Amino acid sequence: MDLDVRRLRVLHEVALRGGVTAAAGALHVTPSAVSQQLVQLSREAGCELVERSGRGVVLTAAGQVLAAHAERILGAVEHAVAGLAVLHQRVGGTVRVAAFPSAAGALVAPAAARAMAEHPDLDVRVVEAEDLQSQLDLRSATIDVAVRQEYDHVPVTRTAELDRHPITTDPMHLITPAGWGRATRRLADLSDVPWVASAEHTPCGRSTLRACHLAGFEPDIRHRAIDFALTLDLVAAGLGAALVPGLALRNVPHGVDVRPLDAPLTGRQIFAVTRPRGDGPLRPAIDALLRALAATAPGRPGSTTPGRAAPGRPGTLPAGLVPGPVQ
The missing domain is CATH 3.40.190.10 (Periplasmic binding protein-like II)
Known part of the structure; x- marks a missing residue:
């Protein structure tokens, strides 16, 4: 039995992506091409590897076994290539x-x-x-x-x-509208203000909520933004305070105060x-x-990315950052 490694990769993609169409998109080929490769691989294996299920296909028991081996085989090929590259420096x-x-x-x-x-x-x-x-x-x-x-x-x-x-x-920073005059490094100091946070299902949104709970209050979240640029714009408009990680503070609009978070520390x-x-x-x-x-990375010798903000006057930004329009 001779199995083509390229066809094994097609089977692996179908197993990983859950269907022919998704696998074709990942491989940048047509669904028809994926189906043809599966048919040929089934012939090489001597058994059916996929079967119809509704409008798509699912792996047969044999297909599942071969797909599991395919991932290991593809890994072994990659390790061989790495070994040769190391040998040739x-x-x-x-x-x-x-x-x-x-x-x-x-x-x-x-x-x-x-x-x-x-x-x-x-x-x-x-x-x-x-x-x-x-x-x-x-x-x-x-x-x-x-x-x-x-x-x-x-x-x-x-x-x-x-x-x-x-x-x-990447430490979190407290950002507030400059017009509030309430720049602070402590979450507890902002227990009575409206908040901007990421979507509830996101790690950032969940982390913000948990940090506020540890500081002893339930945040009044009035605005949700997945894009940090939108978060900064909402804060600049005076609509709330927010927790934002340092790497997201490269383009901070005017009218926003930035302080590294003090207590409770989070990042x-x-x-x-x-x-x-x-x-x-x-x-x-x-x-x-x-x-x-x-x-x-921030804080490393020779780093070219922003580091942690230092406390100071209103509008203080992480090192190397300049206030400007959000892109």
């Missing part, structure tokens, strides 16, 4: 990295530029994606590195299927995730990007 090729919005611009973009400047044969491709999507794309090997976040009070479930690489801590951990390397080495190109991310 070559840092080159393409590395695809996905990151959530505030990290993509403030952290990943300068790290990608730094890595490519240090290694001219390296090509880093950046994709904006939320955490769950980037983790799915990582498992499917459509990306190589996912930059993710974990807020205090909202732990992320860890899995042995992926390797975690710490990058930095988020930013980390990279890669497919498990087992006992072998990381591909040198991936390792180069991870080192650039760590070197570019």
